[in-house]
Amino acid sequence: MIIKQLVLENIRSHESTEIEFAEGKTLIRGDIGSGKSSIMMSIEAALFGKKLKELIRKGKESGKIELTFEIKDENMNLKKYSVIRKLSTSTQKGGEIIYHSEGNKKEFSADELSIEVTRILNINETAKAQEIFQAFVLAKQNELKKLIEGSKKSDVDERTTIIMRAFEMEAYKFAIDNTVRLNQRIKNVTIGKKGEIKKLNEIEKSIQEKNYKIKKMKNDLETIKSSRIKKENTYNSKKDEYDKIKEERTKISVINSLIKSKEREINEKKEDILNNDKKRNIKKDKLVKSGKTIEQIRKGIENLVPLDGLRNKEDRLNNQITHLKMDMNRKGDDAKRYEEIQKDGKCSTCGREISNSSGYDELISTVNMEKNDIEKEIIKINKEKNAVRETIEENQKNKDLKRDVEEINDIDETNKKLDEKIQGLINEINEQKVKLNELPDENKLKLVEDEKNIAEKEFHNENNRLTIIDRDLQNEMNNLNEMNLELEKLKQTKLDINKLDDINEWLNKYFINTVQLIEDHVIHTINYKFNELFKEWFELLVEDTSKTVRVDEKFTPIIEQNEFEQTFEWLSGGEKAGIALAYRLALNSLIRQQPIGFRPELLMLDEPTDGFSKEQLTKVSNILSDIENKQVIIVSHNQEFTKLDQIISVTKENDISRIQTHSYGD
Template identity: 25%
Template sequence: MILRSVRLRNIRSYEEEKIEFEPGRTLLSGDIGSGKSSILLAIEFALFGTIRGTVASSSLLRNGAADGEVILDFEVGDKSYALKRTLKRTANGISQGTGYLITNGVKAEYSPVELKSRVLDILGYPAGFLSKNKELIFRFTVYTPQEEMKQILLEPAELRVGTLRRVFGIDKYKTIREGSEIFVKDLRQKNNENKVRLESLPDKQQQAKSIEERISGIQEKKKILFPRQQEAIMLLASQQRVVEGLEARSQEAKNILQEISLTKRDHDSQISQRGMLIKDTGALQQEILELEQKLGAEKYSDDHLGSLRENIQAKEKKVQEYEKKRAHIIVRLEEVKRRIPEIQQEARIMNDRLVLLPEKQIRLDQLRNAAKILQINEEKREGLQKDVQELHANISVIQSAITKEHLLIEQVRHLDECPTCKQTVSTKHKEDIQKHSLKKIDAAKNDLLDIRHKHDEQETSLRDMEAAIKELQAKQRAFDVVNVEVKQLGLVQDDLKRKNTELHMLIEEKKEVAGALENITTFDYDEFQEELSRLRKQLLLMEQFAEAQKELEKKQEQKNEKEMAAARIQENINALQEKLTTLESASESMEGVEEELSRAKALLQDCQRKVHALDVEVALLEKEVQTVQEQLLPLKEEIAKLLCIQQKMENVSQIKEWTEKFFIKLMESMEKQVMASLYHAFNEVFCEWFSMLIDDPLLSVRLDEEFGPVIEQNGYETEYESLSGGEKTSLALAYRLSLNKIINDLVPSIKTNNLIILDEPTDGFSTEQLDKVRDVLAQLDIPQIIIVSHEQKVEGFVDRIIKIRKNDHVSSMS
């Protein structure tokens, strides 16, 4: 993790400030109370939010401010992050608001709790540490506030060991051990409960055995009844087949009688249909005779009718063409007559407009030269304007030179000492300078008079030229107007030519159309219509005779069909008579079947009663077996459950014994080994850091079994309180640096191992001890180190210094 910047708004003593960080060693320098530690608290707040008892919202939000915020920019690995947290003052107090997290430019908003979860995930804190120790890990590895540097050394041994156990996750062994003891207690209680339940197992097993013996006795009775039941069933099946055969013969006799009845009815129906057909045939014969008398000898063929229809259609088409052509000629003649006066009127209007054309052309020639003269005069005007500007610039230069000389005269008049060589300026020298400047002024004034005279002449010429150009521009505008009018009259002249041509063509067309109308009236339209009416009447008469011929042919076909149908019905009547004779003979052979069937059914009922009696007896036995088995089934299920409990009891006993005799002791052993390993590593690093900070062979430290510092001076143990201020700070700093290294080594997933923040690590240090801090910083293999200190000498140990000052209760960078 590398910090890039932190932005504070209304946080503690800051109103609005942004502090930027870089890799390497950075010093936050300033007087005591200037606001250095506030920056560190803001960084911690941005990462974790408010922490109960440690980072309170009331201690962060600036007094009197309604809201505040912290934005922290940092990098972890190859990803960049921008993290924002907010505070808001309400009637109920100060609370956190919604913040956001920008990851590689992608922004997402979160609640305070969600934001903390995302930060812990980014920093790689182990999941098992998140519920209790997250702030401890950060404060032991990255940042410890100034007032908490020595707290872990001074607190009771039990609290110190408990804190270290939580930080390194060693308390999990104790938790597992205590949980295992509770687990063993639960297993023991369950076994006692199961023993009580298993007391009824022998009685239930004996009861199940008795029920099974009873079922076996019932099954023996069923075996004895089975042969008798099978014999009765076979006899019943045989008699059933006899009855079915007789029932089939009885049904056959009934079917024959029914078919005889149907055949007689069909025979009578066929005879009736034959009589009706003979009657219809006679009626058709009479209609045919009447049609033949009506037609007589007159006959018309289809070809004759077709030829007549084609002749009528040709004449109708000729009449339509005549009417259409005559109407078209009349319409066109009327259109030409209407169009000729219109064009003549348009031509008269155009001639009236063209009377002005010669006058406009003369006026256009007169104005054409004005455009050429205007262009020449505009070029001359540009030259005059340029000359006037140059003369005006020369006047300004000369006036500036005159002013400069006057200033020089004034300066020299009051000058006593040369500002360059520091020599005294004589009165004669000042007079010479003034005379020389006055000559320059006179010459410049003469030049100025000449230039002003030329300037006035050029301005007069320019004004005359402007007046001439305005007059020419007016003529140019008049030329443009007349030119447009001449072009428009030219277009009118072209239109007049086209109108005259169109008028000539319409007059010629009028003559042609009138001649065509005169020629078409020679056609005798009325005589042609009378001929067409006569042909239509002839066609109608021929169509009526043709329809009568078709009706006669249709009646002939119907008569032939009915005669053939009558012949077919006669054949059916003969066949039905033969079938009726055969059926009556078969019916006589079926007499006596009903009596035989009645006797067979009585014998079948007797067999059914015997089979039913045996079935009832067997069913009663099966019902008894079912009832007894229903009693046996839950009993067996209960026995199976008890046997399963018995097996589980054995397994539970084995687990309980393994947990008591092996697992709990294993956890105790592992805890001791981990604590011993941690102690040796911690003690070794702690001694190294302290010896580097305190170069005194007579003063040494080590850790006791409870991770408390043991101080030896001149071979004797001494108390912490007897140390000097610098020695106490060195002891706390060595303990802090040792914690940082051990935690980062034992928890490799943490991604804050390339950052450390030291808050006033040199409190009470002598000059020699401050030099030792330089060596400590050189030994720290950490890419980014941020130090808070008011010691001026520390500035020589770092790469970059950020100075903090406070004015009127507002902190800022200086």
């Protein structure tokens, strides 16, 4: 853990303070009461959230502490965090953490924030996290000796507990306690399981009886299956016979419908013959009225002049008559005009006077003669035209009579065909009646239906018997399966009991003893390493070579002089300070050697030289300056410290602390 920055707002004498921390050795110096220790207290408060209200500046209702630090996670990846605590005199406020490496921020309640910080610091003991931090990282003013003072059992237990929890030694005790509890649970489970397997022999006997019963039921089932097949075949045979007869019986209605249809068709054709005879009689009456025989009609038609020629001749005569009438009218007009000229004595056209009108009598006579000749010619042509018309009409009558004759012949032919069809339909009806007589009667159908119903009932009864036995057999087999499963379960339970007994024996005889041996070995190793470090720091800090130190198995410091033990209370102030500082430095050096878990690179010392004589100050200051931690923060009002990387000067004016940061030697 390396502290990068601390921001304070309204924290004791710090109204608004921002400190950037460097790696290496940092000295926070200033006069007594200038606000140096408030910086250390704020760092601790930001991490663990204790006694926050006491830090709020007098006269203010709120404050804020923001601590930014870097630390390696369990995968040795360097992560950066900012912990922000919001302080209030009235209520307990929470805060937030900025996860710089992940690029996000999260808010927490006050308690949740402390738990999350403990997790980030890799301290597994949340309840004792602050005590562990104080023992291994932060030595506050006047508290260096606190950890090693006191020889009462409670003092020793507390010191040992803090050290053991820091090194996660509680895990061994936890493992042993859990093993003891597991041992007892195994015993309880075994007792219950032994009660379960008492019915093992009873179940085995029941399974034998069940197997015998199932075997008999299977034999009965096969017998019924064979009987069922026979009855099913009988039923299917009777059903097929019944269906066949029923299908044949359905043909009766079809044949009857067909006969009726053909009878209707015969009646329709007879009706057609009657209608045709009526038409034939009408045509024959027409021939009788004409007075001609059929032979005469045929001969007259053979001698006919083509109608087209006659009609052309008639048209030509009509045209001649028309032209003659026009000539006759013109002649009449000429005679009329001559008579008017003769009468008037002048020309009606030019008005010229006529002196002699005798010539007009001849003209009038000539015109009238020509008119009469034309009139005679018209009469002659009309006679010829009338003769042509009569011939045309006669030809038309002969044609109509011929058509009637042909229609009579067609009617006779049609009626002949109708008679033939009627006879064919009569023959078909007779054939269908023969087939109808060959079909089974109603009594045969009823007899076969009764036989089918009996066979069906017997088949269903046998099928029901088969279903019931099959169902009962399945139930018995299911019961057998359940009993076999229970048997296997009980056998497995018996094996489990043996395994549990083996496990119990192994836990009691080997595991617990092994864990205790490992715990003793680890504690001995920690104790040994700590002892060596403690001696090393003691020899550096205390000049009296007649005195030696060591720790016992409870990590209680033992001071000896000339092989005689001395109590801590009878030591001088400088010796007490040296031993206390040596103990803290040894703890910090040892915790940093852990491969996992809480292994801080930070060491914070608040007035660590307090109690040393003036002669010891320079030596102690040089020793502290040579500490190998990546970051050491020392609070002191003494000026003897050298080999520093950063100096933070704290001054106080008008009850407000001011900060000035500079490198050593500036």
